[in-house]
Amino acid sequence: MSSEATIRISDTLERRIREHGQGTYPNECCGALLGKDSEGVREISDILPLKNQHKDSPRNRFILTPEDVREAEAQAKRTGSELLGWYHSHPDAPARPSEFDREHAWPWYSYVIVSVKAGRADEMNSWRLVEDRSGYDAEKIEVNGQGDESTPASPTSTGAKNASHKAP
Amino acid sequence: MAVKVLIPTPLRAYADKQDTIELAAATVGEALSALTTRFGDLKKHLYGENGKLRSFVNVYLNDEDIRYLEKESTHVNDGDVISIVPSIAGGKLG
Numbered sequence: 001m002s003s004e005a006t007i008r009i010s011d012t013l014e015r016r017i018r019e020h021g022q023g024t025y026p027n028e029c030c031g032a033l034l035g036k037d038s039e040g041v042r043e044i045s046d047i048l049p050l051k052n053q054h055k056d057s058p059r060n061r062f063i064l065t066p067e068d069v070r071e072a073e074a075q076a077k078r079t080g081s082e083l084l085g086w087y088h089s090h091p092d093a094p095a096r097p098s099e100f101d102r103e104h105a106w107p108w109y110s111y112v113i114v115s116v117k118a119g120r121a122d123e124m125n126s127w128r129l130v131e132d133r134s135g136y137d138a139e140k141i142e143v144n145g146q147g148d149e150s151t152p153a154s155p156t157s158t159g160a161k162n163a164s165h166k167a168p
Numbered sequence: 169m170a171v172k173v174l175i176p177t178p179l180r181a182y183a184d185k186q187d188t189i190e191l192a193a194a195t196v197g198e199a200l201s202a203l204t205t206r207f208g209d210l211k212k213h214l215y216g217e218n219g220k221l222r223s224f225v226n227v228y229l230n231d232e233d234i235r236y237l238e239k240e241s242t243h244v245n246d247g248d249v250i251s252i253v254p255s256i257a258g259g260k261l262g
Contacts, residue, residue, distance in 0.1 A: 061259035093260035101258040108178035
């Protein structure tokens with residue numbers, strides 16, 4: 001996997017992910033990323049917010065069922081897009097994958113993590129599992145503005161280009 | 169028995185970019201074994217170091233979760249479809 005991988009997302013969708021994380025705070029939010037993959041650049045055309053199905057520890061865990069995954073795949077198929085990955089929030093924690101994230105990660109998917117600090121969405125990063133499952137490569141996030149000046153894209157979106165991360 | 173195994177998007181890169189693989193097998197376990205023998209790189213994503221299917225790997229036989237059948241010993245018939253469906257999980261605590 002190239003460390004030059006990029007995902008492009010509109011400021012509207014980026015804001016929706018942030019708002020989802022704020023809305024479920026102090027619990028983790030989660031959802032699907034739909035769009036097109038083209039030679040390392042992924043264009044996110046829609047997101048599918050989903051319910052965190054974790055009953056015991058939704059403040060520090062999320063889980064989606066196989067039925068959720070099938071629903072996301074079906075939604076992608078209906079809209080002529082692909083299921084490119086998943087997003088979730090880390091309440092009061094950095095937007096970096098945990099060891100638990102790594103253990104449960106799938107290759108190829110993009111994993112967007114938004115940090116939500118004291119109820120406010122903060123840093124957002126995207127990651128892809130490396131080939132040998134030992135860690136992640138960071139993906140650059142490009143947020144495309146759509147002229148909505150009243151709600152600027154967050155200045156804290158980071159690309160972390162060329163970075164990599166091994167979960168602690 | 170000839171069965172089809174549906175490969176989820178994240179694993180297609182390890183299966184010659186195919187979404188469906190046809191295999192001969194008598195059980196679900198045999199089909200998965202034949203699959204990972206043919207495509208060795210799939211193994212680390214489907215099986216943990218203990219040799220068991222990872223907990224977030226779900227296997228369906230014709231839309232029935234094999235956990236509610238006879239798991240990997242579930243017998244297959246000609247034309248059956250085996251689907252590998254991810255569960256997605258994570259969280260901030262290591």
